[in-house]
Amino acid sequence: MTDALDADHIAHLRRRLEWETDASDVHAAQEAGERFVLVDTRGDAAWAQGRAVGAIHLPTARIAEDAAAEIPIDVPVVVYCWGPGCNGATKAALAFALQGYRVREMIGGFEYWAREGYPVETDGGRIHRAPDPLTAPTAGVACDC
Template sequence: MTETASSAARHFAGKLRFETDPSDVQAALEAGERFVLVDNRGEAAWRQGRASGAIHLPTAEIAERAAHSIPAGVPVVVYCWGPGCNGSTKAALALSLLGYEVREMIGGFEYWAREGLPVEDDNGPVNRASDPLTAPVDAAACAC
């Protein structure tokens, strides 16, 4: 393997170690994997809609609330709005500085919702169809 190929392999392995995506998070939830899904957006965004099963822990409150909201030793997956927002990166950094094992859900809530994954708001479940530009319409997963 060339030095460039070796560097590329380390880079992509590192990304997969610290990033995940909505369909993989949903598959992990369905498989019963133990982790806490954290929505780190503000109150208005949380009320508007969130991934079903997530807890609300805004980035600004992580330092004071994480220990009460997330058991020690339990892995964490964080998400914010979407690919145009680095809020989940900020939250992942804050949680990792507190000692948590953290992965960032790339695509954020936008792609969670666009892929037709379970969404809820303060009134309960919200039914959304999959966007054919982000998820297969006739399959459970993209198989990528």
Template sequence: MTTAIDHFTAKLRFETDASDVAAALGSSTPSITVVDSRGDAAWAQGRVPGALHLPTARIETDAASLVPEGTPVVVYCWGPGCNGATKAALEFARLGYPVREMIGGFEYWAREGLDVETDDGIAHRTPDPLTAPSTVPVCDC
């Protein structure tokens, strides 16, 4: 039993989901910096509103000038079929930042009906009923 408790405690310490990130960003004093670790074309296609664009390959050299030391960071990439966010989280961890990975990535952010930002502004999305309840913005879990 202890092994399972340790595993799930660590998982929650290092992972978060789109709903929790949206709640944190919507608070009166957001306490996280959200980092999109995808490349330029993916960034242009859409992103979490207010996210910082910092592709994984540039984290080691650019993070310190963009993210204040000690700032909690949440990273994301495309989705659950991509380990780009894991690689980005590892880079931030190596630099000493408290970091979490947003499971589901941008795919589940968008599929849950959360706002998506592009260079043209904010788009309001309809939740995919296979990934999010259609009548409320949270799953009540």
């Protein structure tokens, strides 16, 4: 690779990390008390079925109308939808960005939040699932990556 290509590649990777995060990093940020709002952008039935503990519910279709009333503009936002096969979080991130929010997507979505063993809440209460060994280490809470 040439130096210019290396610099472009590095810049690209830095930009991705600026706009994307993952379940492990979000959970660590929650535990550290970092200031941000985690937003579940799925519909009502999905929210009732289960969501990341600490998330608020704001479906993508309501972001333009309701975000300002629910989330101060100076608070960073992290959005998620179902999982890696869904671009709902990208649509939600765009809706927040158009409103002027600093927003990141939680890649992997709710699927990887739950599969990695982070706390899930349903309308019936909290659930704690064991980490799926295909997505997270089973001996601890960090992937060391």
